[in-house]
Amino acid sequence: MANTAGPASGAYMFNNKWLSDVLLRVHGTDGTIVEFPAHRERLVTRSAYFMKMFNENSFKEAKEKVVDLKDVDLKHFEIALYWMYTKEERDVEDETVAELLENVVLLYHIADFYIIPSLLQHCVDRFRDGAMQNFDSKSDEFRAALLDAADLYYKTCAETESSLGRCVVKLVQKVKWTKDDNVGDLQKMLKKHPLFALDYALETTRQNSV
Missing domain, CATH: 3.30.710.10 (Potassium Channel Kv1.1; Chain A)
Incomplete structure (x- = not known):
């Protein structure tokens, strides 16, 4: 065009x-x-x-x-x-929820490296909105997409208590991890990424103190 x-x-x-x-x-x-x-x-x-x-x-x-x-x-x-x-x-072309979340994390990584505050906030908003529009706490596909995005984030650009990190953790905590396999996947991710485990614990503490 x-x-x-x-x-x-x-x-x-x-x-x-x-x-x-x-x-x-x-x-x-x-x-x-x-x-x-x-x-x-x-x-x-x-x-x-x-x-x-x-x-x-x-x-x-x-x-x-x-x-x-x-x-x-x-x-x-x-x-x-x-x-x-x-x-x-x-x-952007039509995306699956997994593609959307992955692309937002990768864009956030660029915005973080080049220190572009307005784009960092945009990424957080887009991640949250994109996840909530597709939110299905009972969907294995959605849970997998969310954990894959968390894995990518904490592997590429994680820092404790970042805006995107807190957004990811809050969404993970909204999901119902009821099946043994699902709980196991979450536990594996918490063990794999200590910063994820720390953010998860801090967010849990905040929610319990309210």
Whole structure:
């Protein structure tokens, strides 16, 4: 679809060489390299990572016209970059609940690394809303999707008491873990990820104190 946004809009400026003053050369985890013409002013106002990079003399990138970003998830980086220009998420294809939760966690990982506060909050909201729209405490498929998302989160970008971590734990605690197999899967996840177990315990304590 042609870009019909006006020249002043973020969508028009995204991936546009017009007035671009830096080229982001992004090296994907699969070896693919994609280049994005970008605008320092836009990057530094959305991302503390780029603010530090372009403001400090200790970083050679502060004056470079080309910046290399290594070992990057290209799909979700592009979504995050578009967000920095528009504060909107690009249209996504229909997703299963498992795909939705996985994509949100991966996008959160990018937003966390590049320190994009507005996108971090968006990811938390989208994870919660997406899970609640598909919530079925008796569905093995839903339980599996939720635990897979928890596994991915605590494997890639976990920190104690993060917004997304608390969101994940609250949803896990809403599910009815009644079957032996289901309870066993939850127990395995708690043992696998000590931070998950800690967040789970802290949330349980908060609920019991109310």
